[in-house]
Amino acid sequence: MDELEKNSGEKGVVFQSEEKASPVSGRFAADSISSRESDTDGDDALKLVGKERTVEFSDEFNRKLRWKLDLLIPPLCGAVYLTQFLDKTSLNYASIMGLPITGQHYNLVALAFYIGFLAFEFPSVYLSQKSGKVAKYLGANIVIWGAVMMLHAVGTSFGAFFTLRVLLGMCESCTAPSLILIISMFYKKDEQATRISWFYVMVHKINQNGLSQIFGGFVAYGVSFSENPHIAPFKIIYVLLGGLAMLVGFAVLLWMPDSPMTARFLTEEERIACLERVRNDQGGVANKSVKKGQIVEAFTDIRLWLIVLSTLLVNIPNGISSFSNLVIESFGYTSRQTLILSTPAGAFACASTLLCGWYSDRKNERMVPIVFALIPTIVGAAMLVALNDSGKKGALLFAIYLLGTSGSTLSTIYAYNASNTSGYTKKSTVNAVTLITFGIANIVGSETFLPKDAPDYIPGKISILVLLIAQLFVSFLLRWINLRLNKKKTAQIEELKRRNGWNDADVQKEREKHAFMDLTDKENIYFVYTA
Template sequence: MSSETSAAKTPDEVEKSSQLETYDEKLGLDTLDTSDGDAALQLVGARATAHFSEEYNRKLRRKLDLVIPTISAAVYSVNICSDKTSLNYARRNYNLVSMAFYLGYLFWEFPTVYISQKLRLAKYLGGNIVVWGIILMLHASTNNFGAFFALRFLLGMCESCVSPCLILIISMFYKKDEQAQRISWFYVMNGLTQVFGGFVAYGITFDNGKVLAPYKIIYILLGALAIVIGIVVLIWLPDSPVNASMLTREERIAALERVRNDQGGTENKKFKKDQVIEALTDPRTWLVVFSTVLTCIPNGALSNFSNIIIESFGYTSKQTLILSTPAGFIASTMVIFCGWYSDKKGERMIPVVFALIPTIVASAILIGLNGSSNKGVLLFAIYIIGTFSSALSTIYAYNASNTSGHTKKVTINAMTMATFSIGNIIGTEIFQPKDAPAYIPGKTAIMVLMIVQLFVSLLLRWINVRLNRKRKAQLEEEKARRGWTDDDVQRERERHAFADLTDRQNIFFIYTC
């Protein structure tokens, strides 16, 4: 059973609120300004007045799971994964063309996330996906290098909002100990699409190309699919718990109360300069940025050139399309495992370590057995080298769980995704034609980057452990100084939840390590 409170307060509620404020003053509590708080305050207020059973919350979560991760996975499959692999399967392996996409991504990342803050999040996302699909279909209309470069630049611009928007939506609807799994449920498409794309590309190779070149068929099919999914997003993906049309008013309140204690907040349309400054001066931000670059350099290299490496083992280009697919299954398994472990154990950085170790081992095998006739071992190395990609999924979850204040969240997401593009731009250049067919410098670079990433991940974890210890000591000090009881602490925690405070400003915020 549940109860709910309307946005308009009754005279009794106004009197009760006044009494609570008087009680706050007696305890010496600071006045909390919620005038610039989250949109959630309009629906649920500063204190929890509606309580829902565990069974009710479980049913609500299942309802959310049927829509949000499902649509997010569909979006990710066509927008993030299919395009990158389509360039690979289409055999348009030009370094500059590969780079064009990430240049557009980098150019438009900061404008797009701040525009999305002002608009309906899912509607903005859906519009971008529809335009993305049109641009992808236009790839089939030209063989001109300059036009192809320009189209891929525009494609990167449209895609730059996808991951930030999906991460924000997940963080608004799900608790901290649910976010990593839900992010992994859409990020897993990174590997699964590699499998699907490989078989599709293999089938298309049997086309004689008399009507249309095979790579053009790929672009037309994927572009049309993107347009359909963009329309689905526009109609069904919710923007936030406050205005989710898929939920009843009671369910919207319940969705907000589920996440209140996490102190992560929901959405706020006001741009706050002080939160941008805090994001830029938080050392963890730059470690996340560095970590993202370290992860994305191998991503940019392998997503565009992995098939060429397999060919260097002595296989034909057609055989390579099928032989590359097991790597997608293994990468997908690692993504799901890391997401599950991350939420189950309340860890973010330890799963990153799990994801990096197989990549380090694989790189060492490819370097050490260069020129070997043992194709089975070399293929095994290629199949496990992609596990590092799970690290990026966990970094997304790290940002979602460890950042509060909407403008700060938007800023850190933008910085993360901007460095995603920088890392991928660098990655397109580490496998140089002059190093063919062994590409030893590129493989060595991947191994070194992943080893450095191990230490950065452990440092991020240590910092959050230390911050939590300091936060706990500060809260105990406040309790003693103000004479707070546990009920007083809980009431203050509820008041602060949707005030759009940053994680530094909110003494009740707990970091996920």
Template sequence: MSSVTEIRKSNELSEKASPTQEIYDEKQSYDAETSSVTDSSEADEALKLVGRERQTQFSDEYNRKLRRKLDRYIPTLCAAVYFTQFLDKTSLNYASIMGLPITGQHYNLVSLAFYLGFLVWEFPTVYISQKLRIAKYLGANIIIWGILLMLHAVSASFGAFFTLRFLLGMCESCVAPILILIISMFYKKDEQGTRVSWFYVMNGLTQVFGGFVAYGISFYSGNRIAPYKIIYILLGGLAILVGLAVLVWLPDSPVHARILTTEERIAAIERVRDDQGGTENKKWKKDQIIEAVTDVRTWLIALTTLMTSIPNGALSNFSNIIIRNFGYTSKQTLILSTPGGAVASLTTLLCGWYSDRKNERMLPIVFCLIPTIVGAAMLVGLNDSGKKGALLFATYIIGTFGSALASVYAYNASNTSGHTKKNTINAITLATFSLGNIIGTEIFQPKDAPSYIPGKIAILVLLTAQLFISMLLRWINLRLNKKKRAALAAEKERRGWSDADVQRERERNAFMDLTDKQNIFFVYTA
């Protein structure tokens, strides 16, 4: 792109030709892989701005400047949302050693309630979000869950806590699917892993932040309000502020991004054209749902998520209890738990960087699981050794597995096309996440306290098995890419296409809301 004037002139010519006519003048588009046709009236919303063929070229410098602007808003707000969500979700972990009167099996059930609400509402919330402006829907949910969190300070009964945690899970179930979609709309494939890590790193940072906040509150000696209630009031207020910020500044899609000029919206869409991932479509499509549920990779991703979510459900609610059982006081436990968050944060950033740098999604999962497997083995093997230092070290490195879910999010963003298919796979992924966490809350049984050896062994076995699933997924994607290249070469020869023709057809298919299987030009990320 040589100048802004050229862009505007090109847009003016496009408008004179009638946008509707230009975008939809060809009512059929060729699907090279399935030899079918796709009605372009059901295509991506990006066509409202850019049309099927690239009208403008933007310089590398212009695109870098635009990416920096996007980075100021999107990853920052996504990080704030994820920071708030994880802190709110794990607030029970802090409350458990700050005077929470709910203990034993009732504590396990209250832990489970969040993920039960999450599971029940996952598919409905994804369906609703596709029909609405997703950032606005997200902001409204955050404000509601902030109010629910503050209500935790009103009652200390098991029934009230169970209900509030269930509703909290319902509200928070929309977060990951929406954030994954937003990242996939605005960023290229080789940028998505890093941007996902920028918001997912909040999981580790909240462990540090929450530990210090809870430690400070633990010195409160008044009788007017229980310390654990202060936690809920503060975190609920923070969630409401983040929800308001999301409503004001987080864009719904490149087409509706108020933070961008019209020119920048066009550039944002053109930036991702070659990735073939599309942006947004408000119509649910039955054929894409069928493709999602019949794609073996969908269920391998679900299994991957399940394998890593069971340990998450256990450790996110019991990690402080485990450390305290080494022989530390509650105050010492709150401080000693924070390095684990720092280790998890560093692992997430490194895996995200490697993921984009090497165009890999599964190998980072393998890298982050190995320290957790070692840590779980240490917790089992050194259980009665009395070696507090070694046991603490094990609890710090055991948290590296959390980065696996960030890689799963990036995998879904980079390897799925077709808006309905994306939403379906994200919903299945997060439903499996909640199911795994439900199971996880039950693997540390009161009868196994204080060592919880069966639960620790379960973590060790699950994550060892997960190593093989990750490598299988990687092999499948590499094999699919080989088939795509062969099919494209055959189509090129059959039609007599030049390299320029192939590029033109690639650009014309980018925003037709084709799935990754339908689109012969789609390339998978291993």
């Protein structure tokens, strides 16, 4: 064992303890198994890898494993998020394609989605945790909401659309929390923001920018040429998008893994390596037990409430997502021109999301990328207000494009939660609260763009400007808090070293023992926050 510890830091070689056979065989000595005994207080990963690291994998092996993960998990997450956003914002396309719902009824139908979303967020998150099948639960919900989407083509009354949008919100409430949990299970902290940006690039909360807007805009443009007297163009949109959702749902059910421990596309050796990759992050993997203490800690953590405030500030402007085509049309463009002119914004917004995700992991930052993303949006909102009635169509359209950069803020908030929260129940709670806040923000946002303010919607545009400026200050406050907490933990570890006569190797051993104990970030002295 001494020789193992001496050489375990070398690269390119797999080291194993003498007491443990190759992980390929899947056979462990009795003393190794005893360290993996079931512990309901600990993480499910303990059953496979135990409290102490007993095997090291080479850098080359880990790179190949990460590539294997990247070929499956982010693409499936991207397909899910693309589908969800297309379905959620299908109302925006339908609004200029013969939808029989107009005026205040349209506003109510727009916010109905978030009523269902809010009502089912907490139940959905905890049902997912208790089932222990986060991916299967997600896949089943996608199939159901695909069917609900297709039913939109049947209803024509306000009551029918309102009810279907509520059901759609209920089914889609599990999407973001499930995807964040899956990413945090399989990827290290310095990989999470990039992977989240890969699936979030499918959408953008302002102006629906992203690949979903490019894809959806061209689909809607093609459907707009339909002259079938038996089915309105907006009904065709709902049938197509509903069918796509069902296909994605079946793909998730078949291929998305619930956790590293049960990932069928990985060998047993790769499952162990996957867990060992994330051990030092101290974030844990999975636990079916809903722990009341972790829920209490989540609600008494000041950072949660600052994340709530951040989510409100950056998502209330999301109100424009259901009105962006109407705003562009008000510049003097036709309906068909509007559908095409809104699509280039997607390329600009995609670049913003990917760049912020890359920078976030590269520099181990979460709040600074948010600030970078907000500044162009603030400029765009100011242009929309200042140039209103100027007749400068090109400048106003460019301002709409600039609004898309702030869409990456929500993906960075997701990454912040994934990297800065430990304890499976606490993580689930924080994600649920964040998404509930997201729903509330969108309900409020939909009421900032009122019919009486059409077509200029000046109050709504001013709200974007004011709220995002406020978020700049909140971002710096959250960053300062995390850095301060890290300093406190560093001082506590130094005190432990002094009191117990530990060296750095001893501290590392203790850190590894704590990794899969399902401790919260506050309980675990070795957890390091990402600024």
